[in-house]
Amino acid sequence: MFENKETTKLSSYGEFGLIDLLTKNVKPRRSSTLKGIGDDAAVLDLTAGKTVVTTDMLVEGVHFDIMFTPLKHLGYKSIVVNLSDVFAMNAMPSQVTVSIAVSSRYTVDALEELYAGMLMACEQYNVDLVGGDTTSSMSGLMISVTAIGMAAEKDIVYRNGAKNRHLLCVSGDLGGAYMGLQVLEREKAVFKENPEIQPDLSGYDYVVERQLKPEARKDVAEMLKDLQIQPTAMIDVSDGLASEVIHICKQSKVGCKLFEERIPVDHNTNKACEEFNLNPSSAALNGGEDYELLFTVKPEDYEKIKGHTEIYPIGHITDVEGRYELIPPNGESVELTAQGWNAFGNQE
Numbered sequence: 304m305f306e307n308k309e310t311t312k313l314s315s316y317g318e319f320g321l322i323d324l325l326t327k328n329v330k331p332r333r334s335s336t337l338k339g340i341g342d343d344a345a346v347l348d349l350t351a352g353k354t355v356v357t358t359d360m361l362v363e364g365v366h367f368d369i370m371f372t373p374l375k376h377l378g379y380k381s382i383v384v385n386l387s388d389v390f391a392m393n394a395m396p397s398q399v400t401v402s403i404a405v406s407s408r409y410t411v412d413a414l415e416e417l418y419a420g421m422l423m424a425c426e427q428y429n430v431d432l433v434g435g436d437t438t439s440s441m442s443g444l445m446i447s448v449t450a451i452g453m454a455a456e457k458d459i460v461y462r463n464g465a466k467n468r469h470l471l472c473v474s475g476d477l478g479g480a481y482m483g484l485q486v487l488e489r490e491k492a493v494f495k496e497n498p499e500i501q502p503d504l505s506g507y508d509y510v511v512e513r514q515l516k517p518e519a520r521k522d523v524a525e526m527l528k529d530l531q532i533q534p535t536a537m538i539d540v541s542d543g544l545a546s547e548v549i550h551i552c553k554q555s556k557v558g559c560k561l562f563e564e565r566i567p568v569d570h571n572t573n574k575a576c577e578e579f580n581l582n583p584s585s586a587a588l589n590g591g592e593d594y595e596l597l598f599t600v601k602p603e604d605y606e607k608i609k610g611h612t613e614i615y616p617i618g619h620i621t622d623v624e625g626r627y628e629l630i631p632p633n634g635e636s637v638e639l640t641a642q643g644w645n646a647f648g649n650q651e
């Protein structure tokens with residue numbers, strides 16, 4: 304499908320030669336990076352605030368399909384999903400480390416593409432790549448990224464601060480990334496049947512981009528600061544809205560009411576859902592990988608967000624611990640259940 308050009312074999316480079324090649328364009332730009340790549344460890348000056356640290360691992364065949372994932376996009380996404388977790392703490396990311404395990408099936412050129420995408424994300428979000436590890440794998444590619452960020456202690460937002468009557472808000476439309484994945488899976492199946500047929504993604508740009516090149520919501524923290532709102536709980540939407548709402552409620556020991564018609568879904572996502580005969584709300588609730596921020600605010604902040612084009616109130620918190628309600632447009636409330644992404648359930 305998306306051909307990754309194949310020329311230089313990995314075996315023609317030693318480990319050190321490969322690390323040098325991949326990191327030759329890395330230049331630290333933040334003053335908190337005292338020493339980046341090149342020594343036994345990076346040295347950071349994180350004394351300006353509290354430090355947040357988060358790690359995410361991406362495994363070929365589990366989290367991504369190399370048949371339809373261009374490596375540059377994969378590199379970009381592997382950084383972005385980690386930064387999203389830092390933003391979800393209301394912190395600012397400053398450094399990342401990247402560890403890769405790679406099989407000899409990959410070429411040096413492919414890894415250069417991967418790194419080009421990673422470095423593009425580092426530049427876009429102004430973070431330094433300060434280290435990592437490189438090793439071989441018996442099968443496929445694994446990428447583990449650790450992101451480090453900072454925040455003033457008073458600004459950090461946990462998942463456990465939501466209280467009765469707080470409003471549940473989301474920063475953007477949902478379900479798009481999931482529909483992008485459906486389109487890519489379909490084109491892969493067509494291609495496998497008949498390799499003469501090239502994938503046709505025209506008309507699906509929006510959802511495919513949501514899947515392949517997500518962005519982390521760096522701007523939301525600034526937006527909320529400008530509005531003088533401190534969220535009471537926050538999480539990023541990586542596994543689908545339903546499970547993220549439930550995470551906040553569980554940790555906050557509360558319940559919620561979520562209004563189905565309030566869940567923002569882009570018209571491109573709606574269009575794709577229609578074609579695939581899927582319910583847009585299900586795509587939003589159970590799809591995942593949209594990397595929007597889900598947060599709660601105090602009721603008195605409603606005036607500040609009312610009419611704001613990038614903050615969507617979708618429901619509210621209740622004091623009935625453990626009761627998670629989804630209210631359909633004209634219907635009786637149903638129980639909100641989290642299907643989400645099950646890391647151990649998909650291999651059968």
Ligand code: ADP
Pocket residue numbers: 322326339340341342343344345401402403432433434435436437
């Ligand atoms: P060590 O043997 O001490 O672990 P390495 O040879 O693995 O050192 O790494 C040398 C330097 O290159 C270190 O600064 C390390 O952080 C960095 N590095 C190694 N692999 C990667 C990678 N995949 N991406 C970014 N930096 C890396």
Ligand code: MG
Pocket residue numbers: 435436437
């Ligand atoms: Mg090492």
